[in-house]
């Protein structure tokens with residue numbers, strides 16, 4: 590049996606590694622580092638820096654995992670994602686078999702927390718379901734959502750009220766009528782800028798936890814154009830951007 594440790598590493602700040610995550614890193618024989626190409630090279634370097642800083646034994650082994658690109662979603666989003674996950678699972682299975690002997694332990698370093706908008710757990714389940722004898726454990730990490738709330742010094746939910754976590758793709762269909770607090774991730778299209786801003790405020794953060802962190806907040810009507818401009822400039826400067834935001838009805842505050 591091979592063991593896989595799925596380790597949440599925080600969303601860009603190595604200081605957000607938990608003691609449990611550090612202990613897990615130190616138990617692994619092999620560290621699998623996803624490689625998503627040049628655009629995301631900075632994120633790969635951060636994983637490598639985490640290994641250098643926290644792994645005590647010298648000579649630990651890292652293996653790059655080339656992550657296949659997802660096809661354009663078109664109308665069949667779920668079908669395209671399913672096909673993409675199948676290809677990632679095949680890549681992982683090949684590497685687990687080639688790089689881990691029976692009884693050895695591998696680690697997957699997952700951005701933020703593995704439970705939030707990350708498919709590593711689905712992919713590992715898939716590898717096991719396809720017949721590779723695997724045990725796996727999950728070590729939670731600090732999510733970008735937690736860093737967003739901490740930096741803006743806000744709770745995410747109103748008193749005794751729910752908070753919805755969703756994607757830019759979903760928000761593009763409109764602000765959910767039955768929600769007051771909505772956290773949005775994976776928004777490449779700036780869906781916030783297309784909403785009716787009346788009564789909404791936004792708490793936005795980019796590169797959260799990183800040296801170039803940017804925070805903006807205020808009534809959506811005035812803040813959305815500023816975010817769009819700052820976001821475009823930052824994206825051009827870095828070549829990539831990751832941003833997350835809370836939208837909330839003003840009455841909730």
Ligand SMILES: C[S@@+](CC[C@H](N)C(=O)[O-])C[C@H]1O[C@@H](n2cnc3c(N)ncnc32)[C@H](O)[C@@H]1O
Pocket residue numbers: 600601700701702703704705706707731732733734773774775776794795796797798799831832833
């Ligand atoms: C594939 S999801 C991974 C989320 C991750 N599992 C987490 O817990 O933060 C990527 C999205 O997370 C958000 N994100 C991740 N890291 C971020 C950061 N450092 N600053 C702002 N947003 C971030 C962005 O919305 C980005 O599009």
